[in-house]
Amino acid sequence: MKPEGQALVQAKDLAMVFDVSAPWLNRVLERKPRTLLHAVDGVSFEIQKGKTLALVGESGCGKSTVAKLLVGLYEPTRGHLTYDGLDAHAIFKTPAGLKLRSRIQMIFQDPYASLNPRWRVEAIVGEPLIEHGLVTEPEALKERVAQLLTSVGLSALDMAKYPHQFSGGQRQRISIARALATNPEFLVCDEPTSALDVSVQAQVLNIMKDLQRDLGLTYLFISHNLAVVRHVSDDVGVMYLGRLVELADKESLFANPRHPYTRMLLDAIPKMHDTGQARTPVIGEVPNPLNPPTGCAFHPRCLHANQRCREVRPELHEFQGIKIACHAVEEGRI
Amino acid sequence: MSLLEVKNLVVEFPGRHGTLRALDDISFSIAPGEILGVVGESGAGKSLTGAAIIGLLEAPGRIASGEIWLEGGRIDNLDFEAMRHIRGKRIGAIFQDPLTSLNPLYTVGRQLTETIRAHLPVSAREARERAISLLNDTGIPGAQARIDHYPHQFSGGMRQRVVIALALAAEPKLIVADEPTTALDVSIQAQIINLLKTVCKQHGAAVMLITHDMGVIAETCDRVAVLYAGRIAEIGPVHEVINHPAHPYTAGLMAAIPDMTQDRARLHQIDGAMPRLNAIPAGCAFNPRCDRVFGKCKEVRPSLMQAQVTQAACWLNEVAA
Amino acid sequence: MQIKQWLVRLGNSDVGYSFRTSPVAMAAATIAFICIFCAVFANWVAPHNPFDLSTLELSEARLPPSWDPLGSAKFLLGTDDQGRDILSALMYGARISLAVGFASVALSVLVGVTLGLLSGFLGGWVDSFLMRLCDVMLSFPAILVALLIAGVGRALFPNAQDGLALVVLIVSITLTGWVQYARTVRGSTLVERNKEYVQAARVTGVSKLRIMRRHVLPNVMGPVLVLATIQVATAIIIEATLSFLGVGAPPTSPSLGTLIRVGNDYLFSGEWWITVFPGMMLVTISLSVNLLGDWLRDALNPRLR
Numbered sequence: 001m002k003p004e005g006q007a008l009v010q011a012k013d014l015a016m017v018f019d020v021s022a023p024w025l026n027r028v029l030e031r032k033p034r035t036l037l038h039a040v041d042g043v044s045f046e047i048q049k050g051k052t053l054a055l056v057g058e059s060g061c062g063k064s065t066v067a068k069l070l071v072g073l074y075e076p077t078r079g080h081l082t083y084d085g086l087d088a089h090a091i092f093k094t095p096a097g098l099k100l101r102s103r104i105q106m107i108f109q110d111p112y113a114s115l116n117p118r119w120r121v122e123a124i125v126g127e128p129l130i131e132h133g134l135v136t137e138p139e140a141l142k143e144r145v146a147q148l149l150t151s152v153g154l155s156a157l158d159m160a161k162y163p164h165q166f167s168g169g170q171r172q173r174i175s176i177a178r179a180l181a182t183n184p185e186f187l188v189c190d191e192p193t194s195a196l197d198v199s200v201q202a203q204v205l206n207i208m209k210d211l212q213r214d215l216g217l218t219y220l221f222i223s224h225n226l227a228v229v230r231h232v233s234d235d236v237g238v239m240y241l242g243r244l245v246e247l248a249d250k251e252s253l254f255a256n257p258r259h260p261y262t263r264m265l266l267d268a269i270p271k272m273h274d275t276g277q278a279r280t281p282v283i284g285e286v287p288n289p290l291n292p293p294t295g296c297a298f299h300p301r302c303l304h305a306n307q308r309c310r311e312v313r314p315e316l317h318e319f320q321g322i323k324i325a326c327h328a329v330e331e332g333r334i
Numbered sequence: 335m336s337l338l339e340v341k342n343l344v345v346e347f348p349g350r351h352g353t354l355r356a357l358d359d360i361s362f363s364i365a366p367g368e369i370l371g372v373v374g375e376s377g378a379g380k381s382l383t384g385a386a387i388i389g390l391l392e393a394p395g396r397i398a399s400g401e402i403w404l405e406g407g408r409i410d411n412l413d414f415e416a417m418r419h420i421r422g423k424r425i426g427a428i429f430q431d432p433l434t435s436l437n438p439l440y441t442v443g444r445q446l447t448e449t450i451r452a453h454l455p456v457s458a459r460e461a462r463e464r465a466i467s468l469l470n471d472t473g474i475p476g477a478q479a480r481i482d483h484y485p486h487q488f489s490g491g492m493r494q495r496v497v498i499a500l501a502l503a504a505e506p507k508l509i510v511a512d513e514p515t516t517a518l519d520v521s522i523q524a525q526i527i528n529l530l531k532t533v534c535k536q537h538g539a540a541v542m543l544i545t546h547d548m549g550v551i552a553e554t555c556d557r558v559a560v561l562y563a564g565r566i567a568e569i570g571p572v573h574e575v576i577n578h579p580a581h582p583y584t585a586g587l588m589a590a591i592p593d594m595t596q597d598r599a600r601l602h603q604i605d606g607a608m609p610r611l612n613a614i615p616a617g618c619a620f621n622p623r624c625d626r627v628f629g630k631c632k633e634v635r636p637s638l639m640q641a642q643v644t645q646a647a648c649w650l651n652e653v654a655a
Numbered sequence: 656m657q658i659k660q661w662l663v664r665l666g667n668s669d670v671g672y673s674f675r676t677s678p679v680a681m682a683a684a685t686i687a688f689i690c691i692f693c694a695v696f697a698n699w700v701a702p703h704n705p706f707d708l709s710t711l712e713l714s715e716a717r718l719p720p721s722w723d724p725l726g727s728a729k730f731l732l733g734t735d736d737q738g739r740d741i742l743s744a745l746m747y748g749a750r751i752s753l754a755v756g757f758a759s760v761a762l763s764v765l766v767g768v769t770l771g772l773l774s775g776f777l778g779g780w781v782d783s784f785l786m787r788l789c790d791v792m793l794s795f796p797a798i799l800v801a802l803l804i805a806g807v808g809r810a811l812f813p814n815a816q817d818g819l820a821l822v823v824l825i826v827s828i829t830l831t832g833w834v835q836y837a838r839t840v841r842g843s844t845l846v847e848r849n850k851e852y853v854q855a856a857r858v859t860g861v862s863k864l865r866i867m868r869r870h871v872l873p874n875v876m877g878p879v880l881v882l883a884t885i886q887v888a889t890a891i892i893i894e895a896t897l898s899f900l901g902v903g904a905p906p907t908s909p910s911l912g913t914l915i916r917v918g919n920d921y922l923f924s925g926e927w928w929i930t931v932f933p934g935m936m937l938v939t940i941s942l943s944v945n946l947l948g949d950w951l952r953d954a955l956n957p958r959l960r
Contacts, residue, residue, distance in 0.1 A: 058519040071858045101860040114851035118873040124852075128859045167607050168376075178855065197375035197546065197608075202590035202601035209600070224520060227592040231601060254594070268524035270549030271594060272576055282521045285491050350672060 007046035008084055008218050009070070009186060015078035016040040016065050020290070037290055039065040041242035042079070044316065047235075049185070052212070052219040054233035056226055056265070060289045062242040063222045067190045070220060071106045072097070083186070102132050102182035109191035111171035115163040121174055122159035125149065128181040148177040152207055169200030173207065180211070188220045193228060205232060226269055230254055238262045241289055241297040248322035258322070258329050260302045296327065304328040335406060336363035337540050338387070338508055343400035343410075345379075345386050345564075347611075354611040356382050356395065358564045361638070366507065369531070369541040371551035371572065374561030377608050380544045383561070384510045386410070387542070388427055389417040405507065423453040426501035426539070430513040432493035435500075436485040442469075442496050443481035446503055453504035468499040471533050473525075491522035495529065502537050509534060512544045527554050548591055552576055560584050563609055563619040570644025580641030581648045582624045618648070626650060673954040680954075683946035690940050694753050697746040702731070705739035705747060706908070712738050717921070720928050733928040735917060741928060744914055745936050751910035752940070755821060756891040759828035760883050766829065767836025768872075768879060774837065775844025776867050786841070789834045797893050798900075801827035805902040820905050824897060828890050835886075836879055843875035877955055884948035888941040895937055911937045 018037040021027060027034070040062040047053045055063045068074045070081060072092040081088040083104065091100050105128075108114040115124055125145045129135045135144050146156035152173040163171055172192060179187055189208070193201040209232065211217060223229050229236055230250065237247040238261065246259040257263045268282050284301040287293055296314050299305040306327070314325040328334045345357035357379045364370045374380045385391050387402055389409070402410040409420055421427070429435050437445060446465035450456065456464065462481070469477035472495040485493055494514065501509050514530065515523040531554055534541050543555055551558050552572060559569040560581070568581040579585040589602035606623040609615060615622055621631040630649050641651040665671045674680050693700050704710060716738040719726045726733060732741040774785040804827045805820075812819055847853060848871065856866050891911075897903035898912030899919075906913055911933045918930025 058521060068854075073854060073857060098860045101858065104858075106855065106858045108851035108855065110851055114855055116852040116870055116874070119870075127856065127861070131859055131861050169607065175855075182859075198548070199375065199587060199590045199604045200607065202592075202603040203605075205592075206600050206603055225592075226520075227594045230594060231592040231598065264521060266594075268521045269594060270523065270527060270547065270553045272548050272552045272588070272591065273593070273595060282524050285489050285522055286519060350669075 006085060008049040009047040009220070010082040011046070011066075011070070011079070012044050012082070013079035014040055014043045014066065014069055014076050014081065016062070016069055016074055017077045035290060038242050038292070039289065040069065040076075043239070043242075043244050044079075045237055045244065045247055047186075047218055047220060049218050050212070050216050051234040052221055052232055053235045053237060054221040054223060054229040055237045055239055056223055056229050057239035058224060058265075058286055060241060060286050061239040063239050064190055065242075066239075067106070067188045067220065067222050070188050071104055072101065098132065102128070102134075103184050104186045104188070105179040105182065105184040107172070107175050107179050107187060107189045107192045109194055111168045111175065111195060112163075114175050115171055117163055119162075120159065121145075121149070121161055121163070124163070124174065125159070125178045125181060128178060132182055134182060144181070145177075148180055149174075151180070151211070152177045153203075167200070168196050169204055172196060172204050176204075176207065176211070180215070183215075184217070186218045186220070188222075190222045191224070192221075194223065194225065201228070208232070226266060238265070241287065241292050243297060244316055244323075244325065245298065246322065246324050246326075247316065248324075252322050258319070258324050258334065259326050260304055260328070260334070261298050264301070296325075302328075304334055306333075337366045337368075337405060338364040338542070339401075339403040340383075340387070341401045341403070343383070343386060343402065344398040345382055345391065345395060346398040347395045349394065351612065355398075355614075356564050356611060357386065358614075359400070360561075360564075360566055361400075362559055362566065362569060364508065364540050364542060367535065367538055367540050368557065369534070369543060369555045371555035371558035372542060372544045372561060373546060373548060373551050373558055375546060375608055377563075377611070378561040379564040380546075380561050381512055384427075384512050384542060384544050388421060388425055388510055390427075419453075422449055422506065423504045424506050424508065426504070426506040426509040428494075428497055428501045428509060428511040428514045430516050432490060432497050432517065433485075435497045436493060438485050441482050441484055442488070446481070446496075446500060449500060449503040465499075465503070468502060469496070471502075471536065472496070472499045473529055474499075490518055491525060494518060494522075494526055498526075498529065498533065502533065502539065505537065506539055508540050508542065510542045510544070513546070514543070515550055516545065516547070523550070530554060548576065548588070560587070563614055564611070565619055566638060566647060567620065568641075568644055568646040568648075569638065570641075570646075574643040578642065578644075580644050580646035580651055581620075582626050582650070583620045584646070586623075670951075670954045674950070677950055677954075679946055680950035683943040683950070686939060687943040687947060690749060690936070690943070691753060693746045694749040697743070697750050701740075701743035701746045702729075703740040703743045705744045714738070717926050717929075719926070732932050733926075735914075735929045736921060741932050744909070745911070745933060748909050748911045748914050748933060749936060749940065751821070751904050751908060752891050752894055752912070752937070755824050755828070755894045755904070755910065756887045759825045759832060759890045759894075760886050762825065762829040763832035763886065764836055764879060764883055767833035768840050768876075770833070771837035771840030772844055772867050772872060772875070775841040776848055776863065776871065782841075785837065789837055792831055792834045795831060797828060797831040798896060800830050801893070801897050802900070802902055803827075804830070805897075820903065821908075824894055824903050827897075828893050832886060832890065835882060839878050839882060840875050843878065844871055847871045847874050881948055881952040881955065884951055885945055888944040888948070891937070891944075892941055911940075 016039045018039055019034065020037050021034040022032055026032065043066055045053060055066060057063050069076050072089065075089055088100065091097050122145050125148055126141050129141060129144060135141045145159050149156055149158055154170060154173055193204050196204060205228065212219060221232055233250050235249050236253045237244050238259065240261050246262050253262065257266055264282055287300065293300050295311045296309045299309040309327050314327050316323050316325045317330065319330060341361050343357055343360045344355065347354040347356055360383060372380045372383060386397055397410050401408055404424060443462065443465055446468065447461040450461040450464055466477050466481055469481060474480055474492060474495055488496060515526050518526060527550055530541065545551060555572045557570060558572045558575050560567045560575065562583050568575055568579060568584045575584060576588055579588055586602060586604040590604060592601060604623055609619060617632045617634055618636050621627045624631065636647045636649050638645045638647050639651050715734055716736055718730055718734045720733040721728050721731050730740045734740055770785055774782045805823050808819055808823045853866060853870055856870055894903055894910060895912030895915065898910050899916045904910035904913050906917060914933035915930050918933065921929050
């Protein structure tokens with residue numbers, strides 16, 4: 001990946017630790033230690049303006065938490081998020097944070113829970129406009145909402161309806177319209193099509209691509225579906241138990257996956273068309289995030305693990321044009 | 335003789351605003367030991383098909399007409415008691431959420447032996463041995479010890495294996511699996527799909543696999559039925575349906591699925607959405623969205639007719655007389 | 656025109672349909688409506704004014720109901736020891752009972768919903784404190800609290816007897832009644848808080864207070880409506896109990912409970928109507944409101960639709 005000037009979004013060593021300990025009384029009586037969940041454990045990446053970075057991984061890998069860190073829903077316990085050269089989380093706490101929030105927006109996974117069931121579509125899509133003081137006259141508001149709805153393929157008349165009158169795919173479009181209300185530059189999409197049927201997913205993904213091209217948007221696309229990721233992304237980051245294990249451009253990752261976990265993931269996906277490739281067997285399951293393995297988190301499931309893998313945690317390093325966190329790859333064993 | 339035969343099944347939901355036809359004249363069969371996939375988008379009726387066969391349609395839904403034959407005997411018109419004997423003994427079921435499929439208050443072993451002894455005349459000791467061997471078959475390590483564990487002590491993938499063992503416990507001839515891998519991680523999905531195939535072949539059970547994931551279907555099934563708006567759009571051998579679909583909906587569906595092997599600028603999209611049950615168009619249910627529609631499609635509903643290898647409900651396949 | 660349109664839409668909605676097809680709901684609603692109507696318009700509906708001392712005559716005291724040979728057609732349900740018409744007293748009494756019932760429920764809802772929202776949304780020590788407060792309030796029976804407050808009230812304001820009595824009633828019923836609303840709303844708030852539409856509002860930068868008020872509140876009010884309906888009945892009964900015990904509505908503006916107490920003294924001398932009819936009225940109102948609440952709960956439950 002060649003950086004062209006400063007990236008729009010830069011995450012450096014982001015970490016998020018949740019305290020999931022039992023209540024104080026229980027801990028004292030049962031002599032239990034504090035339990036900490038390292039949902040995100042030192043994640044660094046960059047996204048260039050106008051590009052799409054996809055983060056993939058299975059449950060417990062922390063990709064949703066990264067999404068929430070990027071939009072300011074959580075504050076990182078460690079690390080920095082730099083947006084357009086600004087320290088994002090520092091600014092979120094100040095009044096200027098509102099302006100910054102208008103530049104970063106989010107699209108959520110569940111089309112049924114992401115729209116307030118008691119509000120009409122006009123109010124839902126118009127809320128960011130009112131909140132940021134972008135439009136004040138009711139007539140102008142209606143016009144802008146109509147414009148946003150038509151840009152995602154819905155009709156202006158839909159603004160008078162309630163969310164339950166729409167299908168899943170249409171609701172997701174309303175979410176997109178709402179996210180675009182403040183003319184953001186950066187959209188974080190947390191599994192936006194995972195809850196949708198295949199044919200509807202195709203519609204929504206096409207719209208998102210069109211909008212990116214027309215409005216110059218930058219996306220962070222979270223998904224567990226590698227086929228979808230292949231379709232939408234420019235760069236791909238693979239996460240496992242809160243860490244980035246491989247970060248590469250799309251072509252390199254799919255043509256030549258290096259990290260054993262990436263290979264396992266790509267292999268495991270049920271494929272419609274037989275590719276004729278031999279499959280490596282999938283061993284074991286994702287370990288409990290509360291009790292991650294020592295050293296490299298993947299070592300219990302890795303065929304290439306050696307003693308160093310069990311003791312020393314691999315860091316994300318540059319390697320032949322991509323970034324990878326794997327001792328075996330760096331040592332040339334794979 | 336086929337193991338399961340469904341003839342002209344119609345499932346209706348009488349309601350306030352009129353009766354909704356959720357399944358409209360569905361017919362298919364499953365041969366012994368075969369794995370049939372039932373695929374469709376949400377609202378197409380695939381879960382209802384499974385529920386109708388097991389006899390677990392939720393009121394007010396009911397079978398309005400049609401017949402379901404299992405091993406030469408009708409089962410759709412049986413009363414609750416008779417159906418209860420069939421369930422478990424001759425038809426096993428696997429549902430989507432392994433968390434709620436198992437009773438959290440009983441050990442896994444107790445649930446297995448309870449099912450075994452309810453349907454087979456064996457002693458407690460024999461039942462326990464059978465249970466252990468089932469757990470071994472489904473790939474649970476240390477079955478001897480784990481048989482006395484509670485469901486919450488298993489991980490998600492392990493639980494689904496236990497559910498599969500439970501479904502096979504009474505040696506049923508048919509297993510209805512409703513989205514068995516949807517709630518699981520990708521890497522576990524692969525393991526469970528493999529398991530389902532091998533263990534069912536091993537025990538001689540046929541499987542009706544209901545899912546929306548074509549990849550899972552492609553890897554597991556022998557034949558597949560594609561449902562649309564409560565009707566079968568196409569049915570046939572799996573690789574034929576995927577690679578040479580004879581129904582425009584199937585073709586559109588296959589083209590809309592993002593493919594791992596190639597890069598496409600735009601995904602093919604089928605405009606519009608599946609019609610609601612109270613607004614199914616006349617003629618072919620797919621006609622408003624079809625790019626190859628012609629006159630007859632809007633008037634007469636097509637029945638399943640033979641295409642090249644598969645059978646499709648589409649007038650394009652009508653052999654000119 | 657607007658109201659008519661709205662009523663038509665309501666009638667055609669799922670809730671309206673459920674109402675139209677439920678004979679119990681319609682009967683309960685009719686009875687409750689009649690009682691409330693009589694209570695509100697007692698001045699015009701009641702045949703006599705039992706509290707206008709100038710119309711009372713001791714010679715007409717303790718007359719049995721009109722169908723009894725000793726009764727008089729002038730007093731349909733008989734009279735009490737002062738010559739007051741029971742039927743009219745029922746209506747005026749119901750007015751007090753219903754007023755106290757609705758007022759205390761309204762106040763309970765206000766306090767309970769606010770505290771529940773704050774507790775669920777803000778979490779942390781606010782949540783812990785408020786929930787412990789709930790636990791403490793729940794361990795006091797409503798009657799005891801009312802007696803305590805009544806006693807304190809009388810001690811503090813020995814002169815303002817009667818006007819204060821109703822205020823004391825309302826406050827004491829509210830003090831124990833708000834807890835269930837707070838708990839219910841807190842539970843619903845905890846659920847809604849994690850929903851994505853709330854997160855979307857936070858990402859947009861909407862303030863916490865606005866999110867609570869405009870996003871979460873409309874979505875947690877459903878169960879509150881059902882609870883409130885049923886609690887009206889409970890409040891009326893608590894008020895009746897308190898009045899019966901003598902710490903509620905005074906005899907000069909008696910509620911149904913006071914009437915029952917007054918009549919209780921005459922029960923064993925054979926003048927049953929003085930206590931029985933207020934009792935029946937009380938039961939009728941509570942029952943119909945309770946049934947309405949039950950129906951409403953089932954009608955609003957989306958799973959049962």
